[in-house]
Amino acid sequence: MNTQEALTLFREKQLRINSYRLALTTMNWDSSTIAPKKGADYRNHMMAILSGELFSLYIDPEYIKLIEQLAAADDLSETESIEMKQMLKELNKERNIPKDVFVEFAQLQRDGETIWEKAKETSDYPLFKPYLQKLIDGTKRNISYRNDTRSTYASLIDDFETDMTIEKYDEFFALVKEKLVPLIHAIKEANIPAPAFLSASVPIQQQRAVVELIREYLQYPKDAGLISESVHPFSSSFSAFDNRVTVRYHENNFTSSIFALIHEVGHATYNGQVNPEYQGRHIANSMTYGMHESQSRLYENMLGRSKAFWSSLYPKVVELVDALKDVSLDEFIFGINYVTAQFYRIEADELTYPLHVLVRYEIEKDLFEGNLTTEGLDEVWADKYESYLGIRPQSTSEGILQDVHWSGGAFGYFPTYALGSAYSAQFMNKMSQDLDIDKLMENNQFDQINGWLKDNIHTFGGLYTPEQLLLRITGETFNPSYYIDYLLNKYSELYKIKL
């Protein structure tokens, strides 16, 4: 079979796979947003069967052979060649795992999540501990089937973030620790109370009106996007022209829905601005988790928490939200950037956020490198929170059991959250050289910002690795100092603290 014949056949099989993926994406969306509770058992059963059908297509030897042929071909276009090499790399990660090992680990992941939920509810780390241990052991075993000379954790890092290494993360987090911890402690000592409006009661109808206002402002399209509600906000890419988000409304924490929206629309805008010719192909997705997170964080923090973002919007928001009647724009800006040391990563402000991630990174790395065991890990967690944030969790549900990730065997994922923010600062630095961002936001011209992001980042989808993309756009590879400097400048100014 020549390359063109192989490519045609491969695309057919890819489309077939895509039909199952879209079905499962739709069922997941439905299940997380509107589906009646009592249908869950049957729905989950059917989704499990369909996932099995999809899995059989992935491991179809004929499909794999086509990928191998195409990844080795020298007469493909450049984008096709990149795509096929990426797919082969993904394939090689799992193809040597024996089926019984694979099935056993999948069962362990399901059990891990179930037990974690129970353990979290009752703050029972000892209940979860043996599963955490098995998940670590299972992950090590899975990776042992690869031809990979690196340490397990180094491989995991690479799985979630191509181009990243333990060394680079160490360097990054050392800076985070060195530069940010003193500032956070200084802010804590200043002891400035939280503005009252942050916890004011705001009726859901008013919050919905604000969300619609922001949707228009961000120019998130109604005919290619959708805002629904779910317990945890998320974004979901159905196709090039169907990228959705959810929010959740909290009566006494109305800024939560606002920033969840801006964050998720950041993700959706990325997916919606990938070159539509890539639709259904491997490169339609962002290359890495960190790169995707960079776009949501750029939206949420760099842009969404700036004064310019709100300058034209805020008067309209005040009209909609009674609780803001006597709150000035400056007071509002201070409030949405208020720094507070608390226990939960997902509730963290922009400045303390990377410290939450640091705790998880250090623990993951030490677990896999053999410097820590699961025994007493809840106390290690508490010690680190005390040291970095000056607070000590009193239960494991507000400590080590708060996140779902490890219970599903996702090790190496956490650091990408902080990395995304750091990428976004580096992109922001370049974008502000090309555009007068503040003026565009003040003039309600968010389309120009979206246009820059599209032309420089989004349109390429997963074609370039993060380092390639950073170099291409900013002229240098990953440089964490943009992020650190941004945080130091912004928060020392906001809190009037001399560094």
Next chain:
Amino acid sequence: MNTQEALTLFREKQLRINSYRLALTTMNWDSSTIAPKKGADYRNHMMAILSGELFSLYIDPEYIKLIEQLAAADDLSETESIEMKQMLKELNKERNIPKDVFVEFAQLQRDGETIWEKAKETSDYPLFKPYLQKLIDGTKRNISYRNDTRSTYASLIDDFETDMTIEKYDEFFALVKEKLVPLIHAIKEANIPAPAFLSASVPIQQQRAVVELIREYLQYPKDAGLISESVHPFSSSFSAFDNRVTVRYHENNFTSSIFALIHEVGHATYNGQVNPEYQGRHIANSMTYGMHESQSRLYENMLGRSKAFWSSLYPKVVELVDALKDVSLDEFIFGINYVTAQFYRIEADELTYPLHVLVRYEIEKDLFEGNLTTEGLDEVWADKYESYLGIRPQSTSEGILQDVHWSGGAFGYFPTYALGSAYSAQFMNKMSQDLDIDKLMENNQFDQINGWLKDNIHTFGGLYTPEQLLLRITGETFNPSYYIDYLLNKYSELYKIKL
């Protein structure tokens, strides 16, 4: 393979098929309710692929062999045996159609719908005519592959409504024509104007509140049901515990959303009250279209348009809807039962509705029996409307082109709509012997009505044919006089017309 082994294997394959069906049901729902428009092309493409995957499972020879073995087995339980014989009957209808004939007809159905849409827009019957002819010819050809000695139209009747025959329909529609046409003409001559509130402007928010009120009243469960919005109202069964409906809100026709809701919840309640042990099996669905329609019509008309239904509800509705402030309960009841001859079947009142169906039945039958051709059929249609309803459509878009059914090759479907109403009158007659229906509605005890429907009809799903079920419940087979008498009594009284 013994029967039990065959049954186990069959159930596995059935579950697999069900996973595809639930996926497509979910995607259809999503597409009809909330999906962003621009994603339609990709979504439709993926759904077509997935439908193809599902079709391959249906025609898998191993699956068919299992059905044959099980349908012939004498050591199955009674319900299993009925189920397998039903499946074999379905299978035998299509299995002898050559694949190229099948594919060609599927293409014709798609083309037919596309051309019909265009023709309807421009009232261009000649554009649609050749496709209508091909669809009739193709349907005849499809049925010619069966071992069926009946006429084509007799087979089609049986496809949509087991137990029904041309003779029985002829008898039924003769009564409809003989008894109802004079009453409709008399009402037309009385010339009573439509109550103004029917076309009053009612804000969507007020309509939503009424819909929620009625949902509670009907005890349609939130944890096993859902009310969404779509262009055309419909109900959709996801599983035993997930049965959804949609409505559409019209600012100047607020009773439309109310009766669409009651109608669709009638369907959803049927599906939700089938014996949950049948979930995922062939008998989980109602046996016939007419039987399903009987439950929605019973809800919508027999119950929903009665004074007792509204006696406790109406004061609450008046509080929600400004336009009803000065409308008494009696005026409201007259309004929601107002009879008017107009062109569209889906907008027809309860009394004229069967005449709209009669027109279609007579035309279908004559087309297939060779007494009519597609040439000049639009004028035949207009003549019949003039004769039965005293109005003559001035364009084919308000005439023969108004319905989608024929464009997709669905011949024999229409009469089930009128039949459903007739079944419902026969059931209602029996239910009113067992229950004081009016009192239960006045006392807000709709659960008792649902309970009767469950125990007598719903719980059996598709286990019994309509005639078996009617005989079992009412002690006689289908008897159209309950329906005719009900309509004559109700409307002669409402319009004070002596018969």
